[in-house]
Amino acid sequence: MDTLARIRQLAAKEFSINPDGLDPSAPLDTLGIDSLSFIEFMFKVEEEFGVNVSDEDLKAIKTLSDLERQVAAALSAAGKV
Amino acid sequence: MARVAVTGAGVISPLGESLAEFHRSLRAGRSAIRRLAPELTERTGVQVAAPLDWDPAAHFKESEAASLDRASQFALAAAGQAIADSGLKIEDDNRVRIGVSWGTGMGGAHTQEASYQQVYGAGEWRVRPLTVVMGMNNAPGSNVAVRHGLRGPFANFSTACSSSAMALGEAMRQIAAGRADAMIAGGCEALLTPGILVAWQALRTLAPADAADPAASCKPFDKRRAGLVLGEGAAAFVLEEESRARARGARIYALLTGYGNSCDAVHMSRPDRAGQVRAMQEALAEARLAPQDVGYINAHGTATAVGDRVEAEAINAVFGDAAREVRVSSTKSLHGHLLGGSGAIEFAATLLALEGVLPPTGFLDQPDPACALRHVARSAERVDPPRAVMSNSFAFGGSNVVLVAERP
Numbered sequence: 480m481d482t483l484a485r486i487r488q489l490a491a492k493e494f495s496i497n498p499d500g501l502d503p504s505a506p507l508d509t510l511g512i513d514s515l516s517f518i519e520f521m522f523k524v525e526e527e528f529g530v531n532v533s534d535e536d537l538k539a540i541k542t543l544s545d546l547e548r549q550v551a552a553a554l555s556a557a558g559k560v
Numbered sequence: 561m562a563r564v565a566v567t568g569a570g571v572i573s574p575l576g577e578s579l580a581e582f583h584r585s586l587r588a589g590r591s592a593i594r595r596l597a598p599e600l601t602e603r604t605g606v607q608v609a610a611p612l613d614w615d616p617a618a619h620f621k622e623s624e625a626a627s628l629d630r631a632s633q634f635a636l637a638a639a640g641q642a643i644a645d646s647g648l649k650i651e652d653d654n655r656v657r658i659g660v661s662w663g664t665g666m667g668g669a670h671t672q673e674a675s676y677q678q679v680y681g682a683g684e685w686r687v688r689p690l691t692v693v694m695g696m697n698n699a700p701g702s703n704v705a706v707r708h709g710l711r712g713p714f715a716n717f718s719t720a721c722s723s724s725a726m727a728l729g730e731a732m733r734q735i736a737a738g739r740a741d742a743m744i745a746g747g748c749e750a751l752l753t754p755g756i757l758v759a760w761q762a763l764r765t766l767a768p769a770d771a772a773d774p775a776a777s778c779k780p781f782d783k784r785r786a787g788l789v790l791g792e793g794a795a796a797f798v799l800e801e802e803s804r805a806r807a808r809g810a811r812i813y814a815l816l817t818g819y820g821n822s823c824d825a826v827h828m829s830r831p832d833r834a835g836q837v838r839a840m841q842e843a844l845a846e847a848r849l850a851p852q853d854v855g856y857i858n859a860h861g862t863a864t865a866v867g868d869r870v871e872a873e874a875i876n877a878v879f880g881d882a883a884r885e886v887r888v889s890s891t892k893s894l895h896g897h898l899l900g901g902s903g904a905i906e907f908a909a910t911l912l913a914l915e916g917v918l919p920p921t922g923f924l925d926q927p928d929p930a931c932a933l934r935h936v937a938r939s940a941e942r943v944d945p946p947r948a949v950m951s952n953s954f955a956f957g958g959s960n961v962v963l964v965a966e967r968p
Contacts, residue, residue, distance in 0.1 A: 492622075495622060
């Protein structure tokens with residue numbers, strides 16, 4: 480499964496939403512994901528992929544696609560892809 | 561001064577997950593106390609407790625439950641029942657006049673312990689970001705406010721075993737003072753974790769399992785009493801200014817008319833008769849009742865050697881000759897000690913007494929002469945509905961809270 484699909488699956492579970500209805504380019508707040516629940520979600524994403532996303536990079540994440548890019552970059556930096 | 565009506569009740573307890581189920585268990589004298597899992601007993605030394613068979617999925621979406629400590633789950637479930645039961649409509653034009661007054665001893669204990677387990681047990685210095693907001697002491701009450709949009713006065717009381725009785729009493733004051741039209745008041749506790757069980761065991765105040773019948777391990781006022789048994793759960797009430805409740809045709813369970821609050825200020829754990837006497841007298845005075853008007857007392861009665869004796873002496877000192885008539889029981893024998901939630905759950909028990917069914921002190925076969933009271937022993941007693949009832953909550957730290965309720 481590719482990175483985005485895994486992220487979508489995690490998000491669907493975390494926020495009890497249908498993965499098919501998740502638009503990766505939609506701003507997170509329009510998906511009903513507030514800042515606190517996003518931080519908690521990031522904790523699980525980091526666990527899932529075994530990476531760390533810095534506070535600075537975290538601030539730049541506005542959509543699930545942004546998140547995928549950050550995770551991919553972190554994976555690549557860690558030599559995991 | 562405005563009078564305060566109790567118009568809704570919700571219960572999440574080891575004796576049932578509604579007021580009706582809780583009352584049925586009390587009528588039957590059923591005990592929820594049972595042996596803990598052998599592995600937990602082996603590690604902590606604690607043999608019995610009154611745990612809830614709690615299924616979060618029956619109350620919350622999976623994602624919701626994951627962000628709510630067990631204590632907050634109990635609080636939300638009990639408060640939701642109470643609000644629905646009351647028929648009170650919470651709308652944009654009244655929500656600033658409705659508040660929350662909550663009590664809990666340890667708040668999100670499971671969350672705190674999971675965090676420490678992660679750090680010290682697993683050696684992983686990385687904990688869930690929600691640890692703070694799930695674990696903080698005011699999380700249960702705040703979750704109730706957020707869920708129902710209650711924007712009036714908010715307070716969270718943490719005075720160990722008197723926490724939720726204080727929450728009810730202080731909610732009554734908010735309404736009586738005109739600061740709120742209605743309050744959601746109650747309390748909860750969920751601290752049956754290994755780390756907290758072992759701490760209680762270290763205090764040497766917990767009862768061992770009754771060898772013949774573990775359900776009978778907690779025996780308040782009995783010569784054989786050997787200590788308290790921990791429980792968990794929540795109870796919540798809707799309190800409303802009486803004339804408003806009557807105007808909307810609400811069913812009124814009781815009027816909350818007296819609240820006594822005192823501190824022993826002598827010792828952190830040893831109870832003091834004088835402090836308890838003052839709290840009972842203050843509650844009676846506020847309700848403008850004489851001792852003989854009270855037909856039933858739900859005692860604090862934790863089944864410790866000293867605690868039960870001191871409370872019996874205090875009741876006798878306050879009630880004098882009337883102590884020969886007033887029925888007394890400790891329902892902790894059946895639902896265990898809910899600590900911060902005990903005042904609220906026991907207030908729910910007194911509502912049954914106001915209907916004329918006095919809940920019993922379970923397993924009280926050999927009353928201790930040092931606890932000379934008119935006990936409701938072993939099984940529930942049917943009487944003419946009393947005019948007034950009293951509920952005592954006496955806490956570690958010396959906090960004493962007494963509530964008096966009357967028939968509407």
